[in-house]
Amino acid sequence: MFFRVMDKSRLPDLVAGLQTDFEVIGPVAKGEKFVFATLQDPDELRLDYDTTLLPPKKFFVPPTENLMEFETADNEVVSADVESSPRVLFGLHPCDINALMLMDNVFLGEYEDPYYKARRDSTLLVGVNCEPSPQCFCNSWGTDEVHWGFDIFLSDLGDRYFVSVRSVKGAELLDRFVETRDITDIDTADLQRVTAEFKASFPRHVETSQLPLLLDAKFDDAVWDELGERCLSCGACSMVCPTCYCFDVRDKLSADGKTGERTRVWDSCMFSEFAEVAHGHNFRASSSSRVKYRYYHKQWGYLSKFERVLCVGCGRCERACKADISPRVVIDALQKGATVR
Amino acid sequence: MSTDAYKQLRANPYRPWPARITSITELTETEKLFEFRLIDEEVREAFEFDAGQFVEVSIFGVGEAPISISSAPSKQGFIELCVRRAGDVTSALHNKQCGDIVGLRGPFGRGFPFEEMKGHDVLLVAGGLGIAPLKSLINHIHDERHDFGRVTILLGAKNPSEILFRKQFDMWKHREDFDLIMTVDQPDDSWDGEVGLVTKLFDRLDVDATSTFGAICGPPVMYKYVIDEMRKKHMDADRIYVSFERRMKCGIGKCGHCGVGHQYACIDGPVFNYWEAMNLQEAI
Ligand SMILES: Cc1cc2nc3c(=O)[nH]c(=O)nc-3n(C[C@H](O)[C@H](O)[C@H](O)COP(=O)(O)OP(=O)(O)OC[C@H]3O[C@@H](n4cnc5c(N)ncnc54)[C@H](O)[C@@H]3O)c2cc1C
Ligand code: SF4
Ligand code: SF4
Ligand code: FES
Numbered sequence: 001m002f003f004r005v006m007d008k009s010r011l012p013d014l015v016a017g018l019q020t021d022f023e024v025i026g027p028v029a030k031g032e033k034f035v036f037a038t039l040q041d042p043d044e045l046r047l048d049y050d051t052t053l054l055p056p057k058k059f060f061v062p063p064t065e066n067l068m069e070f071e072t073a074d075n076e077v078v079s080a081d082v083e084s085s086p087r088v089l090f091g092l093h094p095c096d097i098n099a100l101m102l103m104d105n106v107f108l109g110e111y112e113d114p115y116y117k118a119r120r121d122s123t124l125l126v127g128v129n130c131e132p133s134p135q136c137f138c139n140s141w142g143t144d145e146v147h148w149g150f151d152i153f154l155s156d157l158g159d160r161y162f163v164s165v166r167s168v169k170g171a172e173l174l175d176r177f178v179e180t181r182d183i184t185d186i187d188t189a190d191l192q193r194v195t196a197e198f199k200a201s202f203p204r205h206v207e208t209s210q211l212p213l214l215l216d217a218k219f220d221d222a223v224w225d226e227l228g229e230r231c232l233s234c235g236a237c238s239m240v241c242p243t244c245y246c247f248d249v250r251d252k253l254s255a256d257g258k259t260g261e262r263t264r265v266w267d268s269c270m271f272s273e274f275a276e277v278a279h280g281h282n283f284r285a286s287s288s289s290r291v292k293y294r295y296y297h298k299q300w301g302y303l304s305k306f307e308r309v310l311c312v313g314c315g316r317c318e319r320a321c322k323a324d325i326s327p328r329v330v331i332d333a334l335q336k337g338a339t340v341r
Numbered sequence: 342m343s344t345d346a347y348k349q350l351r352a353n354p355y356r357p358w359p360a361r362i363t364s365i366t367e368l369t370e371t372e373k374l375f376e377f378r379l380i381d382e383e384v385r386e387a388f389e390f391d392a393g394q395f396v397e398v399s400i401f402g403v404g405e406a407p408i409s410i411s412s413a414p415s416k417q418g419f420i421e422l423c424v425r426r427a428g429d430v431t432s433a434l435h436n437k438q439c440g441d442i443v444g445l446r447g448p449f450g451r452g453f454p455f456e457e458m459k460g461h462d463v464l465l466v467a468g469g470l471g472i473a474p475l476k477s478l479i480n481h482i483h484d485e486r487h488d489f490g491r492v493t494i495l496l497g498a499k500n501p502s503e504i505l506f507r508k509q510f511d512m513w514k515h516r517e518d519f520d521l522i523m524t525v526d527q528p529d530d531s532w533d534g535e536v537g538l539v540t541k542l543f544d545r546l547d548v549d550a551t552s553t554f555g556a557i558c559g560p561p562v563m564y565k566y567v568i569d570e571m572r573k574k575h576m577d578a579d580r581i582y583v584s585f586e587r588r589m590k591c592g593i594g595k596c597g598h599c600g601v602g603h604q605y606a607c608i609d610g611p612v613f614n615y616w617e618a619m620n621l622q623e624a625i
Contacts, residue, residue: 247598
């Protein structure tokens with residue numbers, strides 16, 4: 001990794017430069033909220049955003065995606081093209097970059113997913129540091145920092161950015177499009193100060209020690225029934241989550257039934273039919289068993305394979321949930337064993 | 342299929358391999374046995390699997406369903422699937438004719454530890470359709486019989502007409518190298534065999550716990566009771582193997598549908614040993 005310093009006033013140069021070669025996607029305002037969208041104009045970019053409604057996963061696993069086109073007569077695949085185009089995702093927070101790396105474990109591990117891989121390969125990531133919002137608890141998982149998994153990372157030092165460069169491609173683009181200078185001791189000292197202030201500004205810390213043990217030991221705890229009674233099984237928590245990756249596969253036929261496409265669509269283990277098998281047996285028929293499973297998988301199942309929890313503390317689920325269920329609430333309830341909330 | 346197409350197939354685990362149905366045998370009112378041959382020669386020759394593994398059967402326009410391979414790994418060039426008409430995909434398959442083409446992806450999952458079982462006694466217990474994956478193991482053992490000690494097979498079914506592969510097993514009943522016992526819950530006039538649950542048969546079994554591997558497959562309710570019987574015979578938890586059925590969409594550890602406790606049935610199973618399974622929540 002190497003480091004540079006860039007004057008804040010140069011930011012539009014960098015974005016405009018990138019736009020000559022790439023589709024540049026970044027956080028833009030949508031009413032009072034923010035979303036990741038293709039930038040028409042560098043000025044639309046809002047690096048002062050708190051959190052976007054949907055996470056960047058939608059650019060790697062779209063909500064609905066065509067996997068292949070087929071012909072029914074001979075049950076034949078007509079095309080299974082993997083579509084991707086050069087893009088830059090600009091302004092990702094550390095939690096969202098960490099979340100992508102968790103997705104990589106699933107989609108780029110055993111049985112590499114060619115659709116995900118193509119999009120990942122053709123997308124550059126530019127990160128930016130942030131300020132915690134009331135729902136954030138990335139500090140509790142250690143996902144408030146990120147040291148790899150991006151091409152360029154910008155740390156705001158007030159009038160300038162401390163620029164960390166991870167990839168050759170990132171270095172080349174920085175060199176081409178924007179004026180930067182070498183770092184000095186002052187820049188490094190300022191970065192440390194800014195980081196310390198950031199760490200101190202978190203509204204809360206979630207105590208996560210012994211979590212897998214708690215999840216196993218309290219598998220039959222009444223806490224789950226209380227949570228289940230509240231849960232609406234709406235799946236909003238999974239849809240907005242940057243680390244939820246479950247999907248359904250559906251075939252769609254053309255009007256004449258001769259051709260069609262096989263698509264995958266986002267799915268959620270919070271939906272009632274998610275674990276149903278033949279002859280109507282449902283392994284998770286109750287909403288309490290589904291709430292439990294979601295947390296069990298995120299904070300124990302995934303951990304047992306990849307040594308990380310499948311949550312980055314972005315707080316999106318907490319904002320989205322109408323029933324006030326979130327990792328913070330669930331973990332708290334497990335630890336205190338008391339009535340939820 | 343060209344080598345190019347073969348490469349594309351290899352590179353995309355979601356893309357089914359075209360396979361031709363080469364024979365269909367009606368087993369019962371709801372089950373048929375299908376034999377498939379993968380159309381591409383290169384793929385057909387490269388296709389190897391373990392007993393207990395499954396394939397995703399793909400019928401475009403309808404969908405996919407995971408089905409255990411029931412032919413033996415030692416028999417190459419074709420794949421046999423025993424399929425119950427349960428819903429969309431399985432019904433569409435039941436409506437196909439010999440010569441039709443469907444898609445197959447796989448083989449996926451972890452099967453039975455065949456090599457580890459060698460040199461030991463084996464006790465297999467199947468309930469209903471659970472015989473499908475076990476048949477692959479039984480046939481594989483049959484083909485390498487001299488490598489195994491005593492082989493005991495217990496088969497349970499609701500009634501005589503639901504016993505799958507009845508002809509083959511009726512023939513086997515008299516063999517000395519397999520102890521095969523069939524039992525039904527509801528006998529009819531034609532039945533002169535055992536009556537009752539498969540667990541009942543354990544009373545008369547003489548199991549050498551130091552050297553026996555167990556393999557169980559059947560409806561979800563069966564596992565607990567059969568395992569209890571095996572444990573009563575002092576068999577170790579990690580020598581008892583169970584095969585689980587869960588809803589599956591991808592078969593390759595991505596879609597999340599098949600979660601059992603902290604594992605995925607499609608890549609960590611479907612075959613688990615009981616020691617693993619008893620440490621999985623919601624497994625048994
Ligand atoms: C590892 C594995 C091995 C299997 N081996 C065999 C076998 O050898 N022979 C056999 O006949 N069946 C087998 N099954 C069961 C078979 O996969 C299901 O019966 C089949 O998926 C139903 O598909 P369908 O499209 O016909 O039904 P659908 O129209 O999809 O649904 C009918 C019913 O089946 C449920 N269902 C959907 N997907 C699954 C699923 N993956 N597993 C179970 N239920 C499901 C639905 O919720 C619904 O209740 C196996 C399942 C697994 C997971
Ligand atoms: S579970 Fe909630 S806090 Fe954790 S990553 Fe998903 S949306 Fe963010
Ligand atoms: S936890 Fe909340 S967001 Fe998730 S399904 Fe239940 S009600 Fe919906
Ligand atoms: S079937 Fe998709 S994860 Fe197991």
